[in-house]
Amino acid sequence: MAYTYKYPHPAVSVDIAIFTIRDEALKVLLIRRGQPPYRGEWALPGGFVGLEESLKHAAWRELKEETGVNAVYLEQLFTFGHPQRDPRERVISVAYFALIPSDKLEIKAASDADSVDWFGIEEVPKLAFDHKKILRKALERVAAKLDYSTIAFQLMPETFTMPQLQHVYEVITRVPTDKRNFRKRMLALNVIEQTGEEKRTGAHRPAKLYRVVDRNKVDYIK
Amino acid sequence: MAYTYKYPHPAVSVDIAIFTIRDEALKVLLIRRGQPPYRGEWALPGGFVGLEESLKHAAWRELKEETGVNAVYLEQLFTFGHPQRDPRERVISVAYFALIPSDKLEIKAASDADSVDWFGIEEVPKLAFDHKKILRKALERVAAKLDYSTIAFQLMPETFTMPQLQHVYEVITRVPTDKRNFRKRMLALNVIEQTGEEKRTGAHRPAKLYRVVDRNKVDYIK
DNA sequence: GCAAAAGTGTTATCCCTACACCCATGA
């Protein structure tokens, strides 16, 4: 079966930079390509857009295929369309990024084994296509949004401590912050509350646990 | 001649919201469609992406076709891809917005006469496709960027006065501002300088003229 | 009791806001 058009049509794909926090670091999900082009190289998960599905739907579908999760933060990033970005044919890629809380991860369940893995953003290998460029832009966007929105909480587990939260800010923005000021700033957002519980992790004072009052909601500041 | 693919491919277009300031108001350029669908209705200028050109190139091409200008501010806005947004076939639209200084306009030279016109953003008629949605998003983006960047100067002519500049801010953000504070804020940006000239426009004190030190450059604030 | 990380308040500084009068011009 073939599809014929009067004018040339490009192919359209979605690619997703999926982020999470693990082992105190910001990680991105990559898959090892099983098919040419770039067979054997790492790439962002992605795929072609179905003719009857919306772009966002395609992004959700890919996200679920690779991670099993569904209710996470997903945002359109940018559309990349350089004529030679794919050696096969003209492929225009609508890029998205997703933020997954560290406790929702089941990965590798849905997808096939050792061709999927999380990489610290410092240790990302060479990537197929222009995926390095996509990843860079996604990181910029996420870092910028920490400053004027509450998306950071989309990366936090159900309950978390202040030092944990601060750590997330610091690994993403690379700006070290005074912990007293950071605490004040977070509480002033009015989107988290104490659970009453504490978390003890070693030979030191336990940390108070917090939760987000309304997950699913992202506030914009100022 | 026909183009055949193994899998179905959507068509990809670019649509552009082109803004300028005229008669003290923010205007957007619309074209009246000469072909179905939506024949006779107004729409954002746009067209299909050539197989060998980048998305930005396609946007520039359309922009130049309609306005004759080339050196203006052009930014990718968002990609719209609902399956039914075009009644003919699946069309994915990569939307851009452009800002043109009021003194660079020649319009209607390049394009065909009375099927192109500028509309104040308050008087935009019903638009074809989902172009109202695109326009709304473009306006939001521009208004938001006034707060944290210097894109406003991309709308200003070679030389301009403070009241003119303030007017641009006010028509876009709809936030009236104290003129003393506004002036201080603008000067603190360090991107404009006095020309030494004045502009006299009526029975009142003449206004000092300013120019942008480095056009082409857009600063991000804070 | 000691090391390690968590928790906590106050002060100084900067930035933003509010606010009112004089000036230069054309008619």
Added chain:
DNA sequence: TCATGGGTGTAGGGATAACACTTTTGC
């Protein structure tokens, strides 16, 4: 001379940034 819009400075308040010591725990 009068109406019109352009130009100018200061003081107060709120937000942000700087800064050091005490607490709780595990070993």
